Amino acid sequence: MGYRLVAELAMVVHFLFLAYLAIGGFLAWRWRRTIWIHLGVVCWGLLSIVTGVECPLTVVEDWGRRHAGLEGLPRTGFIDHYIEGVVYPEEYTNAARWTVAVLVLFSYAGYVLRRR
Structure with missing residues (x-):
């Protein structure tokens, strides 16, 4: 399996992870x-936002890109490279985070109500 394929698979899994979040x-x-x-997944997301811990998927993608002779990810990471400034302007980062938090809370409220 080529390094570029490893990098691309890590990128796809990362996007799926964020969608699942x-x-x-x-x-x-x-x-x-x-x-x-x-x-x-939510706990990992919170941990990464609060502590800045680097996601293993970012590490794998960066490794694959570099070994494939491509430019690595910027030190700021996956979200800064693919999401911020692409999907939404950087100044809306907190709004995007709060939107995801509200979605998660709403989904959990629905989960509890549906269980009853």
């Missing part, structure tokens, strides 16, 4: 046991 709580309305996976 935003909407995984809603998936738990249908598949109840997945709530535990989503809680882990």
Whole structure:
């Protein structure tokens, strides 16, 4: 398997991870046991925002890119490279984070109400 493929797979998995972070709580309305996976994802997301810990997927993608002879990811990481300034302007980072937080809280409220 080529290094570039490793980098691209890490990038795709990273995007899927972020999508699951935003909407995984809603998936738990249908598949109840997945709530535990989503809680882990949310905890990782919070940890990375609060502490700045580097995501292993970012490390893998950067490694693959560099070994494939491509430019590595900027030290600011995956979200700064692919999301901020591309999907939304950088000045809306906190609004984007709060939007995801509201989605997660709403999905969890729905999860609890549907369980009753």
